[in-house]
Amino acid sequence: MSHTLGIRQAQKQKTRQALLDAALGLLEDQSLSSLGLREVTRAVGVAPTAFYRHFRSTADLGVALVEEALGSLHPMIEDTVSAAGDSDERIARAVDLIARHVETYPAHVRFIARERHGGVQPVREAIREQLARFAEEVKLALAEHPESKGWSDDDLLMLAGLYVDHMLMAASAFLEALEGSDQDRQRVACVTSRQMRLISIGRHNWLG
Amino acid sequence: MSHTLGIRQAQKQKTRQALLDAALGLLEDQSLSSLGLREVTRAVGVAPTAFYRHFRSTADLGVALVEEALGSLHPMIEDTVSAAGDSDERIARAVDLIARHVETYPAHVRFIARERHGGVQPVREAIREQLARFAEEVKLALAEHPESKGWSDDDLLMLAGLYVDHMLMAASAFLEALEGSDQDRQRVACVTSRQMRLISIGRHNWLG
DNA sequence: CCATGCAGTTAACAACTGTTCTCTGTAATT
């Protein structure tokens, strides 16, 4: 039960991570379905056959990338939607968090936006599953709000889905604006905030 | 000024269309960035070199597909959003139109959803441009509504963008449900309707 | 301390890719 990985396993995970990183880099201007196994190993500097020690195929690598890109995002989602303050404060906080995340992990965001409807079925399914988990978590957090009095579980999930979809839209918009001017990014933030505010207003008047 | 194309030009456009159709079929389970020129010509039954008579590259073909998939959609958008009736009627009509369109042109819808954030820059740009035109048209139609009294041009465009994005989301959801049961499709229709209603409610209380 | 396991290497395979050049048949032009 040694929790310190042996030299052997450590080296393995290191090259595995190198393969993931290289793939993420190469996916900046192509889709996963055109990513070649040799292309990845060449970028890392290992033999093509070494790839099979870590992944069955590039699709398999894609699924692993989904985990890496979305798996660590749950706590952030959680405390964004369940934060204190009124709606406008929460929206401002959420938009800022999204913008910051896109700046920090642009390749991850690009990968998810690109492969969500991409040409590799297992990867699409993995993303769909993770986003469904997000929606479920957002639903639970929303249920804690006093504004959710009288809302059915189904309606809450519908609203949560709307939020999740829009979060991704906003992330993609920020990504497009990443290579633009500061003004571009600020305009995206402004539009996104107003759109979320409109949804929020719709929420408050849902059963009014 | 003969408006009847000569035999020569007619034959050319016929093979051109065959290339486009074959490509659209092949793109059912891959992305444009992995679509090979030879793959397309093989599916049509012409020599690989014939491809160059019609397109510079597969990216160029992709741009042509964007025109085909979105270019003919403007009138439908127009009369959906500017139709008579109250909000709920308009929403029901819009959702039904989207569902019907996805059933009629599933490959087109899949292509747009896939390549909107795909790996081929010129195609992404072409889609972005068309969607921006949609948003502008929706904005103009919304401005005609009496509910838009007091709305700024900027806010109307923000709302129009929200509608367009959500229309695409809905189309993609319908597409996923296409191979599912009737019940799946009906559930997508139901959720989409409620989400659009929520946005509509947000609209009516925007400056309240 | 030795035997085993296994990450990574090397070499080779048939198949595939985009692109260039040359050629052919025929519709369109003069």
Place this chain on the structure above:
DNA sequence: AATTACAGAGAACAGTTGTTAACTGCATGG
């Protein structure tokens, strides 16, 4: 009727791809 333009065919190019097999070196467990 003769000439031109041009869609498409055919062959060849160097380079790429995924996958298999047999190998090497070294960390690990007995």
